[in-house]
Amino acid sequence: MxxxxxxxxxxxxxxxxxxxxxxxxxxxxxxxxxxxxxxxxxxxxxxxxxxxxxxxxxxxxxxxxxxxxxGYDDHSDEADLLARIRQTWPSAFQVRGEERLRGVEHYMSPKVWVGQYGFTLYHSASVPLNVGLHCDHAFCPVPGFREVHTQIIGFGKMQQCRERDVASLYLEETMAPGGTHRPMYDAQGNYPWHQYETITPSVFMAIEMLPEGAFPPEV
Known part of the structure; x- marks a missing residue:
């Protein structure tokens, strides 16, 4: 225990x-x-x-x-909470350097690994967010990578597309505080083109799950 x-x-x-x-x-x-x-x-x-x-x-x-x-429900002024988060966390582009994140109002906490599980908090400040569609997780070369996201503050949606174009959207799940979208990966860890999009300024947690034989990027 x-x-x-x-x-x-x-x-x-x-x-x-x-x-x-x-x-x-x-x-x-x-x-x-x-x-x-x-x-x-x-x-x-x-x-x-x-x-x-x-x-x-x-x-x-x-x-x-x-x-x-x-403690997510303990904040009487949500706008003030999100402003303080922006003052504390760096932008996702500063940390990850991905071109799709350049100029996007998307902030992230430190990431921590507990065994094969990685945990990161994200604050998405703008509506729309336009974080960019992606389907690869290059840091995990072993098949079977899994990831889900849990909404904490605000409202968002997880979008899945046939192509790298939001016009090819075929599935969208609304996310409210306390909700986690259904897994979108197959048995080999293949993903469709997907992105998180804001309905309101939001905070969510990303949970990354490495398959056996893969190791956290910091190791």
């Missing part, structure tokens, strides 16, 4: 990773994302793999591995 605190959300959000917890109380309000292949339980409900919910003053059970995001 372990509980690991991640500091990437400080001082805005409290993030913890739970592993092999038979029971864990939820105080106040929290977003819970199940990272395990097996379901976790809350009262009479089962939360499946890579599904997330908002829970309030309850208990989760049979937790093989999950991430808790707490």
């Amino acid at each position: 372990t509980i690991q605190t991640l500091t990437i959300g400080d001082p805005f959000f409290a993030i913890r990773i739970l592993k092999d917890e038979s029971r864990h109380p939820i105080s106040g309000k929290a977003i819970v994302l199940n990272l395990a292949d097996t379901a976790l339980k809350v009262r009479e409900q089962s939360i499946g793999a890579l599904q997330s919910v908002i829970l309030t003053e309850t208990e989760i059970r049979e937790v093989a591995q999950a991430v808790l995001i707490e």
